[in-house]
Amino acid sequence: MIEACTAFIAEHPQRGPVLARAYTWRGRAYADVDEPDRAIEDLNQAIGIEPSTTAFELRGRAYWRKGDAERALSDYQVPCRSSVICSPCWA
Structure with missing residues (x-):
């Protein structure tokens, strides 16, 4: 997966949703092989x-795997803040 995403990123340098997904998938793959910094x-x-x-x-x-609980919790809260269900909680 890492190699395929790397090749795709190299061949498609234009910014857009497809490139963002390639970075996301490669980030997930790096996390799966315990390389949190690269992820x-x-x-x-x-x-x-x-x-x-x-x-x-x-x-x-x-971030959690790296022991950075503060950044991890901040990132975990972002989806909730943008959720229609949770957004009143953050107002």
Whole structure:
């Protein structure tokens, strides 16, 4: 998965939702092989291109694995803040 996403990113440098998903998938793959720093780098790229609930949750998980609970909790809260159900809680 890492190799396929890396090739796709290299071949499609234009910014957009498809590139954001490629960074998200590669970030997930790095997290799965216990490389949280590389996962965070890719998820930062994905969020910078097109923020998504998945990217924030995965980045939160990577921060948690690194022992950075404060950043992890911050990322876990982002999807809830944007949710119609939860947003009144954060007002």
